Amino acid sequence: MTKIILVDDHKVFLQGMEALLSRSEDFEVIATFTDGLELMRYLAEGNLPDVLLLDIEMKAISGVEVAENVLKQYPSIKVIMLSTYFSEDFVQHLMESGISGYLLKSTGFPDLKAAINKVAEGSFAFSPDVMDIIVKGFGSKVKTKSASHDDSNPLTEREIELIRLIGDELTMKEIAEKLYLSEHTVKTHRKNIMTKMDVKNTAGMIKKAFILGLIE
Secondary structure, rough: OEEEEEOOOHHHHHHHHHHHHHHHOOOEEEEEEHHHHHHHHHHHHOOOOEEEEEEOOOOOOOOOHHHHHHHHHHHHHHHEEOOOOOOOHHHHHHHHHHEEEEOOOOHHHHHHHHHHHHHOOOOEOHHHHHHHEEEEEHHHHHHHHHHHHHOOOOOOOOHHHHHHHHHHHOHHHHHHHHHHHHHHHHHHHHHHHHHHHHHHHHHHHHHHHHOOOOOO
């Protein structure tokens, strides 16, 4: 059973979410909060959920700040942001922070339930409109890089293969042995991939590769 914490400063929405999720045998709502600071105090006591559903717009402290603090202090928690709006820069910033999902509050319950299950299993979940923005944003960056490097195919077959092996949780040494390359060469490929995909770390690379359909 997936343990969930809900945080939203709109009490009606919060109560409605809790009622819906509590009806499912797959979920256990262990706590709800209308304030991010109350959440942080609760987590500090050792009460950690599997998935945190977090509203972006809150009064005392924004959901973005809460998400960043939670992901830094409690990396085992999967964070799904909830919002009524989105923008490319906003979504990209949150992805780099390490969130596992970004859903619009207009999302239906079946889709919400599926998203929570995917995130709990270690995957990612984004509303279709949010995914469109991410993919378009990535595509525009790829075009810019391609134009400057005169390269219409920013990721080579070898680089895509490397992404998939990293996604399968192989170490750099294991990948080097599998591909008959030196460990230094594999690390160089990884660095080049992150530059082309415009991400800061391996986690960001895997998330973007998943969204673009390069890995499952």
